[in-house]
Structures are given as structure tokens and as C-alpha cells.
Amino acid sequence: MKTPGRDLADKVAAIKNAHVFDVRSSSLPTWCPGCGYFGIHQGLNACIRELGVPLHEVITVSGIGCAGRYPFFTKTYGLHTVHGRTLPVATGVKMANPDLTVYAVGGDGDGLAIGGGHLPHVARRDVNINYLLFDNSIYGLTKGQPSPSSPVGMKSKASPFGTHDKPLNATLLALTYGASFVARLFAGDPEGITRVLKEGTQHPGFAIFHIYTSCVTFDKTFKTWANLKKWVHPLPDDYDPTDYKQAFNRVLEDDFCTGVIYRRGE
Amino acid sequence: MKTPGRDLADKVAAIKNAHVFDVRSSSLPTWCPGCGYFGIHQGLNACIRELGVPLHEVITVSGIGCAGRYPFFTKTYGLHTVHGRTLPVATGVKMANPDLTVYAVGGDGDGLAIGGGHLPHVARRDVNINYLLFDNSIYGLTKGQPSPSSPVGMKSKASPFGTHDKPLNATLLALTYGASFVARLFAGDPEGITRVLKEGTQHPGFAIFHIYTSCVTFDKTFKTWANLKKWVHPLPDDYDPTDYKQAFNRVLEDDFCTGVIYRRGE
Amino acid sequence: MAGVDVTVEVCGMAGDGTIAAGGLINEAMSAGGLSVLGFDSYPAEIRGFGRCVTRSRIGDEEILALGDETHVLISLNDEQSISRVPVLAKDSAVLFDSNPPIYVQEEKSLAAEVDPETMLFGMPFGDLATSAAGTARGRNLAALGGFAAVCGVPPDLFHLVITAKFKSKGEKVVDANLKSFDAGYAYAKERFADCLKTMFSGPGRAEGPEKVMLSGNLAIGKAALDAGLRLYYGYPITPATPIMEYLAKQLPERGGAVVQMEDEIASIGAVLGASFAGARSMTATSGPGFALMTELITHGVMAEIPAVILNAQRGGPSTGLPTKTEQSDLHAAVFGGPGDSGRIVIAPTNVAECYLFTVKSFQLAEKYQTPVVVLTDFFLDNRVENLPVPEASEQDIAFGNVFPDDSVKGSYIRYLDTETGISPRALPGMEGFAFSATGLEHTERGTPDYSPDNHMKMSDKRHRKIRSALRDLPMPEEFSRGGDLDVGVIGWGSTFGSVLEAVNTARSRGLNVGALKITSIFPYHADMIGEFMGRCARVLIPELNYSGQLANLISHLRGNDVVRLNLATGTPFPPSLILSKIEELLKAGA
Amino acid sequence: MAGVDVTVEVCGMAGDGTIAAGGLINEAMSAGGLSVLGFDSYPAEIRGFGRCVTRSRIGDEEILALGDETHVLISLNDEQSISRVPVLAKDSAVLFDSNPPIYVQEEKSLAAEVDPETMLFGMPFGDLATSAAGTARGRNLAALGGFAAVCGVPPDLFHLVITAKFKSKGEKVVDANLKSFDAGYAYAKERFADCLKTMFSGPGRAEGPEKVMLSGNLAIGKAALDAGLRLYYGYPITPATPIMEYLAKQLPERGGAVVQMEDEIASIGAVLGASFAGARSMTATSGPGFALMTELITHGVMAEIPAVILNAQRGGPSTGLPTKTEQSDLHAAVFGGPGDSGRIVIAPTNVAECYLFTVKSFQLAEKYQTPVVVLTDFFLDNRVENLPVPEASEQDIAFGNVFPDDSVKGSYIRYLDTETGISPRALPGMEGFAFSATGLEHTERGTPDYSPDNHMKMSDKRHRKIRSALRDLPMPEEFSRGGDLDVGVIGWGSTFGSVLEAVNTARSRGLNVGALKITSIFPYHADMIGEFMGRCARVLIPELNYSGQLANLISHLRGNDVVRLNLATGTPFPPSLILSKIEELLKAGA
Ligand SMILES: Cc1ncc(C[n+]2csc(CCOP(=O)(O)OP(=O)(O)O)c2C)c(N)n1
Ligand SMILES: Cc1ncc(C[n+]2csc(CCOP(=O)(O)OP(=O)(O)O)c2C)c(N)n1
Ligand code: SF4
């Protein structure tokens, strides 16, 4: 029998070997083994490393949730705020010190439920922060309640007869709110994350990265790795991300294309 | 010299003559003379009268703002809540007593700023309430600050050098959130309001009425009567409101078409 | 040992079946007619690994608090269990896995850590299960078998509860688990034949009224159901979430609904709306969510709308200690929000009261047309007690609303200023009574009015109403021989159990001390509390918070001359600490 | 009359130029070297119509409060002014329009209402303006001319301030207004030649330090600017909005920014973010918005982040009385939010202190790394006073942050537990000091940690820090002859002015009474307050709220033996009420 403890030891060894401790902190992420957040972590760490920004000029601002735990796992400055308030706090940080590279990090509950009222406004204001929305369609930290991006019919302890509410599509929301850089990414593709994060970080305005990820502990039916891998696919090569209306129509048709969906043209 | 007092006296006389006190309460609305809200009031009163719903089975739930004052001016039950919470409270009322016809009423500050986090969720839940969003693109009650629907560059005491933020489009938001009945109306057309309100009230689900209106006291430049009259125009006769994607594209192209923009097909 | 009073712990890693094993011990002991108080702790924010501990205090009299010491430790993972060694009583028994799935270095083994007096029972839990049932999954069951043998629990009690627990998973699972249990039992019976203990004075099958094992949270959920809850609105937050999850399962069957809202503001908003329209509705949250609710709670105060809000306290400030217990939201519950906004705040002290007060809160909210805050805490929410099946009478659940008389139809005055401050309340849908409610100051008719006299009058009406609720609120309860006392200890919430236990012990030692239980936090029974305080040479108020929040509220009743004993540890209040403080005060007073 | 102490009111409908007229009176009197306290009330939620009243108390000594009576009433609309008749002093003077633009029925005219002792001065305001300047717009100016003539104010004072006020509108407007004024002046001088009063002992041009006319809100805005505010985040709400509007104009010129956020939660969130990153930032709100902020405020407490939050109190609960004054958010300011979350709360009592304390709050927030709440109230925010131009010294505005020593680079411990509880704070961007802040309980290094000892230790650290701030907080100020007092009156906020006026009057009558001003609400100077209370035979605490919120906080310092005098009227506290209470207490004590 392999205990979770052993799985973990393997993981730790693997991480050590990858020599990536230049950005991630030495404290081991408390995420479950197999959680998609490891892939995002890897992607963002590489982005920071490759951009060559000094770590002390980077700050990670987060909400509450498994995603919200992020700041403890990097060597940048960190600000673990309260549930749902990632974006207003990040706004203050960036305005106070525009030299900082600001990553705002939070879950789908954090960003679309309790914090859903802030996204429209940070997008409108075009504050130059980079927002990574970890969308696992579930409340991880509080043990598996449905989130605003859960599909209709999702069963959980909090919804034993299945949910009724239509899911929200964060990419579509970002477009509607007028965000100037909108990307959709997949936690299973750290390299893709790194590439697009680098582009978005350099974008002079608000950049939102809507990242599909899997909560392996509480979601056994919807955003499983198997499903996500089946579903996601990159945007076609000839896709023009500066065409706002086309972006809309693409997103209305296709829930799972990944890449830079929209970027404000010059 | 004609004092405001005299203007008012004329108004009161006119109202009396129209014999409309069957729905509106005897207390005179405290809105400024010329405010667009009078037209909305007229439209909703006629809707209730024409639908023949007994007044005690109607309830008007509102937020805070000039629009929020609405409940005091009708003979229905009323619940004047706090700023921005119109929709959650209305949700509770309707679920507790589905026999009630519920009108939720609020301004653009109420609904798009402080209360902007609730709209997505009441739309997703498709709670059978009717939401009248009085969009004058300004904070009336607090004397003229910009709202989330104010145009870029709007000057006010709170924005003496003009605003920077891109405005939100409530109709587009409603579509994005998956509202099952979305209409855009004009306070200068009470008959149009009545007609569409009647249809929306009978719609079995969440209905949002995005109503363009003028704050004559604090907005002298943008949503003035003159501008609004120039801008608004009805949807073409052959427009099919059950086509979701078409609705999106229409709204992306045309900020001022009025009528039923989208209605869930059977 | 005069009677039974044993604390048993099971400790392991997540995945070891720790929580299940602890639960079975509780159930078996309850089935055996003993009283049980159980409290588990598990890693709440780190998934897949981390320490789980269950703690069960078992006795033949009512259990008031967690014990200070542990008498039996069942270790499913030594590395984790080492942390429990400091709480082991002299003479305790430790069962551990002599062939654990993960190799444990000798110097990290439990055996190397415990006192020499501790009796060690090493058994190959996993091997026993595997050979009995073909899988090591029943490792925890084998450990339970060992426990039953070593500590003298009749195995049929475990057979009973194992069968009940796994019934729904099919006969095979039941059977495998029974076999693993039996294998452990037989092994220990034989191997440790000469050192078996009889810790439990031979519990048989329980007599007397049927008992159920309930956590505070479950009792609250059941109470809400029994009281006729129609609508629950909430947002997940530790430690209140289980209430929502329980109701999500139960309420729809009774024609009600649970709606997970987008946040706590929406939750209280919908509760106010539903209550305004006459439906029993509630929300449950914890400190951070409660803070968000305070603006709307005061709307309920001003517009006189019922609402039931459960605040399951956890450690603060801010996100604080989400999985730890604390009593530090009293201030927020009583004083949070703008203006002079008096509301009703009640706080149960045990699982039975969780049920009782939750039932009561609906009627109170309706009758007094105001938000009612029920204050629990993590320990109370999550501990289990076995208790007679709680029930609510017709009278308890009767609709509390005072309706207007038909005669005032058409001339209804919603906020009529009456002697008690309670105005007859119409519900939307009633013909001839339409009115508008508002969070603005208003006249008796509900019209906004900011004139000085009106504000004074209506403020007075609202506060008079809250004061008049005192007659319907649970009264302080005194536990003493009466008369003058050398030390009087006042407790609230889950801490009261520890207070009573300490006072009982002190009294059994002949000390002239007493305890006062306060459950109505606001308004409170100033006269009765003051009278009690007046009879005590010293007054002690132990609380699980830093600043002494109940003391801040009531110490003026004794000219501020009270002794505070404040713990901000996140753990249940140890009765022993209270006892030694009592002794210290007595010594100082002598 | 020993010195000058006159209250002048202008009353009219919105549109009559009432507020402008009142403002000119204030400016003219200030220019004349007198002290002025002005307070306007106007219809805030009903636009286009409704009553406007300006009230100016003018004297040759410092003005502490609004007077109880009005000596001169200038009526621009009789129907509205009738409501002012009850506050007219015996022997008062009333100027009214003898040919008003709206016909007034005889029995509704002012003349029909006032006492026979009142002197009535009817003048055709509109006609005078029209014939002098060709338009009736100067009606209010003509009325001012009449006032100057009747009450003995040198017309050149008005010429001065009229010119200054209308300068920006061009010479024509200035000229027209001067003409209207002069027409009124000449008319009254001639027509009422035999009954002119000399209420103002011949004010000349002011001597001494230059004075400015400032409202509390403006003083706050100016203070923030002078203190080097970089970022203001806010959401409009009465009575705090003018602060945002003032800063929106001023701050960008100084390289800062004002951002109107989507709500109050976002506002405090951004303030915390900006302060975390080292910029001076603030928000201002009122009770309902403050309630929404409390969750994040406790985040500032836990994560030790500076923040300046101004709560401009208005009547509550809930939306309450948005345009009325009250002191009922003390509870929320001190106790709101989850957990034991001590923070600093200070409350100015006059316009000068609005300036002073706002400046101070930034440094306090930085030094003690905690949210600082500045509590004002509608009356304080909106009244104007003429005062010497307030200035902040280098020392007042110095950055208060305690930085870590360079030597700890690389081994920095963010939440180092020091004697004062203050840990050196690094700012993001500093190399070698990176750390993560969190609202979870954490170790000195900032790592989440819920262990009992750690929570106890860090709770203690945070509270010690707040207590240690006391040395930097404004101290209570006593106004008495010292020694034992028969009655000691304690006041806070805008009410303190009324307290001091009442106490001064009582002392001038030979009574042995004193006043204590409390401006540090939390933490508070328990020793000094207790010492004062101990010297008083009776202690009186008048407050503009229903439940006596300051008394709730501090009365334990005297074994709860204090007398409360609570008004929930929404109006400034009348000094006369305090005076009669003092007399009543003295009588009862004798
Ligand atoms: C005001 C408040 N309400 C509720 C909570 C409890 N809570 C913590 S995390 C969370 C949701 C987590 O879900 P998500 O944001 O999707 O993050 P994930 O755990 O999936 O990464 C909730 C409801 C809280 N901490 N604060
Ligand atoms: C929590 C809270 N914040 C702020 C306010 C102040 N406030 C009242 S109405 C209002 C905005 C009004 O604008 P809008 O919603 O557009 O309504 P309108 O007056 O234009 O009809 C604001 C900010 C409040 N009452 N409560
Ligand atoms: S609970 Fe889900 S989201 Fe949270 S760490 Fe585990 S797998 Fe990831």
C-alpha cells in the first residue's frame, strides 16, 4: 500500500531535481498531490524567472482558498488578503508602487462569487496588474461546494440533488467588462502558461488569465484531468486576438480554446 | 420669475388630472421636476394597472438612491433596502411567497457598482423577479458623482478632470450573465415601458429592464433628454429576440436600440 | 475510580481511518449507556496529509467538557501520535501498530517517547486486518478490536455500531470490518491476557430514553428543520458549512430550499427578504462573513424585520484560525454595524441548547421583529454529544408573528408605538395592509422622517422592544448551594461546560463556590446577574478570547470588580485552569 | 451684552440663495475679526424644493457650540421660516420679504407667527434687487444689505467678501451683487432709521493671524494633502463625500490620485494594498460603508497594515438619518469585525482637531502598523469655523514607519515580537526582506500557525502594540479649576463643544464643575480619565446617541457610577440641556 505520505516524498524529490527553487519558496505547497495548482505554480515561477524581474520587485496578492495560499509558496513579496478582495488590494499595491510587478491570484469562488463585483471595475480601470483566476469550478478549501463556474447538475454535499444555476464563463465576463488582455490557459500545460503569462505581464494594463485546472480531491466528475485534456485545445494559428467582436463570438462558441483570446490593439 | 415651487404645483395638477392614483401613492414623488423617473413611474403604474394584479400582491423592493425611493410612491407593498442589495432581498421575498409579483428597482450605482456582484447570480438562478435598472449614468442622490455607466471623460465634482474608466453596458452584462429576459427601455417612452414591462412580468424567470433615463439636475452633458431622444431607437420589426448570439452582436454594435433584446426561446 | 471517566484518543494521518474509528468508539460507548463527548481535529487546509486526532471523553455522568488528560491513545501513525504524549495521564494505555505501513525509526517511535508507567500494547493492525478480511483497509477496525479487549468493552457493542455504520455499503463491507475488528479483539485478548484493564465498568446495552449522537452543527440543522425552516441562504465558511450541507439534503424533502448565495451579504439580504415575506429563513456563517452582514443586520433592526443568523465563531481577527475555537465575536454580534442597533444575541452552551435555542430563535425573531444572532463556536459546532433525541413542542415552534387586527384594515399603522414596542406586523399579500419598510428613520406609518422628536421616539420604541424581549429569553442558571459564595464563576458558550466541571470539582472538595451560566448575551438579565455577583466574594469570568468580551459587557454590574481569565489559544478551555484559578482566588482571599 | 454672541439665521427654499447668503455673513464677520461657527441644513434627498437654513453663531470669543436661540432671522421664504419661530430669542429681529415672489397668505406669514417682542423688518428684497441691478437674482444680497443696516455691520466688510466670492464670475456679477446689497442697505438705513440695532460691537477689519473659514470636511481634506496623501479611495456617502470631492480636485496636482471605487469594501481593500506598499492612503465613509469595511479592517489588524479610515457619523441604524448628526458608530469603530481586533480610534471635537488628528493619523497608522479610525460626525463635518490657517510641522508629517535594520537582510523576521509590539516593517521592493503578510494567525516570520502558544503570543503582541500607542495619542484635556469637583462632565466629538459651553456658563455662575475632553477613544487614557472621575462627586456623560456608547466604554472606570445624558435627535447637542442637567445634579447632590 502506498500512503499519501510516500506519494509526497516522491513529489518533493522530483521538485528538488528540477532546480526550480529560485522562485518557489522552500516551504512545500500544501496543495493535494495531483492538484492542478502545481502546474500553474510551475508556469508562473518560470515566467518570473524568464522575465528576469528581481523577486523583491514582484508581489503576489491573493484571496482566500486553496489558490489563495499561493503567496506562501513563492519567494516574492506576498499579501494573502481576505476572501474575494484580491483585486482591490492588488489595485492599491500597484498604484502605490508602479515599479512592482503584481500578480493577483485567486480561485473561482474568490473571483466570481464573493469577489465577483470587483472584476468589472478593475478591468474598466485597466490597472496594470496580472490576474490569475484558478478555475477549478469548485470551492476547494471549504471542501467541495459548487462555484459559479460549476456546470448545471453538479452534485456535492452542498448540492446533493445537483445545482440549478447556469455557470458563468470568466473569459466572457472579462471581455464584457472590457479587459484589455484576456487569456485562457490550462494548468496541465505549464509551458503554455509561462508563454502567455510572459506576454500578459508585459502588457501595459489589466491582464486576466483564466486558467482551467482540476481539483482532484473534490471534483471527480467535471474538471477532471481526463476531461480537461480532452476538452482544451489551442486557438488556431491564424486567430487575431485584437479583434474584439471576433473574440466574443469565439468564446460564445467555444468554451475550451486556450491562448490569448483578446489583446487591445495598438 | 417662476420658482421651482410653481413648476411643482403645475406638475401635481397634471398628475391629478391623469387619474392615475390607483397605483401610485398619494405622496408626491420627491424626485426633481423633469427627472426621468416620473416616466418610469408612469410606465410601471400602467403596467400593474393593466395586468390587473391586486396591489397587495405586488411588492416593490429597492436599493438606495433617487431610484431607490420608489416604494414610497406606490400603493403596493414596499421594501426599501440598503444600497446595492436590492436583488438578494428581492430573491428572498419571491422565494418566500411566489404568489407575489416582485419588482426590484434601483439605480446604476446601486446595481452596477456596489451591487454589481449580485446581478450575475440572480440572473444565473433565474429567480422570477422583474428588475428595473434606472440608468442615468450618475449618482443622483449623492449629488452627481460618476457611475459605472458614465462615459469616459465625464466631469463632475468627484471627477473634475474627467473620468478614465470605460463604462459598463448593463444590457451586455445581462446577456453575459445569462439572464432569460433582457430589455432596454427609455424613460421618455412610458408606453413602451408599459408594453415591455407587461411582457417581462409575465416571463417565468428573471427579467431585467435596462432603462435609459435622465438626471436633469446633475447631468447637463451626457444623458440629457435632448441626447437620449436623439440616440434611442426601437429594434427593427424583424428582430428575433430569441437568438442569443444575435442579441450579443446587436448590443455590441448598438448602444441605443430599445425593446426586448433577448428572451429565452421555448 | 468512583465512576467511569475516561478519555480515549485515536491519532493518525489523514487516510488512516482515524475519524471513523473515533466515531465508532463514541457510538459504541453511547450504545453501552455511557455519556460521550467527542471532538475531532483534522487538517482543514492541507489535504491528503496531516494529523487527525479524535478525542472522546466517556463517563457514566453527564460530560461537561473535554478532559485535561488522555487515558487511552490508539495510534494509527506513530509520527503523528508523538505529539499526543504530553497529554497522556499517568498510568495510561497506548495501542500502536507494531508493523506499520510506513517504517518508523526507532527513536521516532511512540514507545521511545512515553513515560515508563504507560502501558504499551503493540499489535500488527494492518496484518491482522489483512489476514482476517483480505485487505489492510480494516486496520483501524483491528485497532478498535484491540482497544475493546484491552479496555474491557463488550465486543457486541462494537458489532452493533459497526454493522449500523457500514450497512449502507453492503454486507461484504460490514463483514470485512467485523472480521478485522474480531481479529484485533482476539489477538489482544490472547496476547495481553495478563494486563487487560476494565476501564469501563462493564457497559451493557443502554437503557433509558434513546439517545442520538449529535454535533452542535447537526443539532442546529435539525432544530431548524423541526422549527419549520423554509429557506436557508448561505455561503460556505468553516465551521458553519456543515449546517448548510445538512439542510441541503433535508430541506428540499420538506418543500423548502437551500440556496448557496454568492456571498454573505447576499445571504443575509435574502434572509431578510424571505422573513419580510413571512417565511422562516436563516443563514449561518462565521466571523468574517458576519462582519459583511452587519450593515444589513442593522437594516433588519431599523425596518423591524425578523432574521436568524448563526455565527459559528472561530479564531480571529480576520481569517484568523479557521479551524480553531474562540469566543471573540461577542463584540461584533452585540455591537457591530452602524448606529444604536440593539438586537437579540443568544449563545448555547452545549449541543442540547444548540437545538433548543435555534428552535427558539425563529419565534423570537418573529415576535420581536428583529435579527436574532445565535452565537456558537467551533468547539460547540464540531463536538458530538450523545443526548436524548431533542424535540420541539408545538408551542416552541408556533409562528411568533403578531398580526394586525382585521379592524385596522385600510388604516394600518405598521410601526405603531406600543408599550412593549412590538407593532402588529402585516405580511405582503395581505389585503388592506400594504406599507413600505425602510432602513431610513421613519414615522409609525413607515414614512421617512428625520425630525428630532420622531427619531427619539422611534429609537426608544425599538430599544424598548429589545428590552421587552428579555422575558422570553433564556434565564441565567446558577449552580451552587445558594447564598453567599467565596467565588462565583460566570461562563458562556462552550466554555461554560469547563466552568461547571471546575466548579463541580471544587464543590466536591468542599469549596463554597458556584457557577452562573449566561445564555442571553443581549439583552441580558442584569438584575439576576448582578444579584449573583453581589453574593460572591470574588467573581471569575473565564473566556476563550483575548480581551474578555463578556466581561466587558457585564462587569459594570459589579463596578468592574471581576477577575478575567482569558485564553486565546484556539483550544477548548481546560477545566483544570479554571479550577486552579478558583483555588488561587480562594488563597488570596483567605 | 458683555461681548458679542449673536446667532443669525437665513431661511429659505432651495433656489433662494439661502446658503450663499449665510456663507457671506460668516465671511463678513470673520473678516471683521469675530469668531464664527456656521451650520447649514438643507434638503438632501429632495431636490428642487425644500427648506434651507443657515445658522451662524458669531462672537468675540471662541465659539464652542451652536447657540440655543436665534437673535436674527433673515427670511427669504416665510412658509419655510415659520418653522424657525420657536427658536427665536425674546427681543430678536426678523427681516422678511414684504413683496415675496410667491404670494403668502396672511395667516401663513411670519408676521402672524412671531412674538410681539420680536422686531419685524419687512423689505421688498426682490424689488430692491431688480431696481438696483436689473434682476431679482440679487434678492438674497438685498436681504444682506438690510441685515447689515439693521444689525450694525459695516457695509465695507460685506463689500469685501462679496467681491471675493463672485470675483471668478466676472466683474458684472460682482457689480450687480454689490448694487443689490447696497440697495438693501440704503433702504433699511432709511426706512428703519429709528430702530437700528448695534448687535456687533463695531467689527472692523480683522487683526491678528489670518483666518480661514473651514468645515470639518475641508479641514480633513487639507490635512490629508498637507500630510502627503498619495492615494484616496472612496465611495460617495453623506456626509463624507465632500472630502473625496475636495481631494479629487487637489490631489492630482500633487501627483496623487483619487479613485472612486465600486464600493466601500474595494475602497478599504485598495487603501490596505497601497499602505502595504508604503504610500499614504485613506478612505472616508459613514456608518453603512464602515460596516462593510470591518472585515478588511481586521485584516489590517491581523496582518499589521496601516490604514486611515474616516468615519463621518450620521444617524443610524442602517441608512438611518443620512443628513443628521449622531455619535452612534463608536461601538462599531471600536468593536466591529471578527475577533479581538484592537485598533486605534480617535475623535476630533472641532475643526482644528479635524485637521490635527487627520495629519496625525497617517503617522500613527504607519508607526503602529494598524488601521486608525478617525471618527467625526455630520455636525463636525459640515459646520464651518474661522480659524488660524492650520499647518502641520515636519515632525507631524514625518513618515512613521519603523524600517528593519540593513543588518537583518536575508534573515528578516517581519513580525518580530518586541517590547512595544512594534516590529520593523519592510516594504515590497526592498531587497532581502521579502515576506508574506496574511490575515491568518501566523508566526513571527509570517507563516500561518494555529498552535495555542503562538496564537496567545501573537494576540498579546498585537494588543501590546495597540496599548503602547497610547503614549502617542492625544491626551484628555481638563477644563476646571482643578481639585475636587461637584460635577465633572465628559464629552467627545462635536458634543464636547456643547459640554464646554455649558461648563463655562456654570463656572461663570460660580459652580464648581469641570469638563473633560476625550479624543482618544481607543485605546483610551484609563488612568487620567479614572483620576478625573475620582475627583468628581458626580460624572455626567452627554452623548448624541441612544445608548451612551462612550459611557459604555469608560464608565467601568468609576464602577459604572456615571450619569448619562443621551439624545437621539439627529441635531447638535444643545448646551442648555447640559447646563440644566448639571444644575439638576447639583440640586440632587445638595
Ligand atoms: C468572508 C468569507 N466567507 C467565506 C470564507 C470561507 N472560504 C474560504 S475559501 C472559500 C472558497 C474557496 O473556493 P475558491 O475561491 O474557488 O478557491 P479554491 O479553494 O478552489 O482554490 C470560502 C468560501 C471566508 N474565508 N471568508
Ligand atoms: C453602503 C452605502 N454606501 C453609500 C451610500 C450612499 N449612496 C446613497 S445612494 C448612492 C448612489 C446613488 O446612485 P444610483 O444608484 O445611480 O441611484 P440614483 O440616485 O441615480 O437614482 C450612494 C453612493 C449608502 N447609502 N450606503
Ligand atoms: S482541495 Fe482541490 S483545489 Fe485544493 S489543493 Fe486539493 S486538489 Fe487542489
Ligand code: SF4
Ligand atoms: S437628482 Fe437626478 S436622478 Fe435624482 S431625482 Fe433629481 S433628476 Fe432624478
Ligand SMILES: [Mg+2]
Ligand atoms: Mg475553486
Ligand SMILES: [Mg+2]
Ligand atoms: Mg443613477
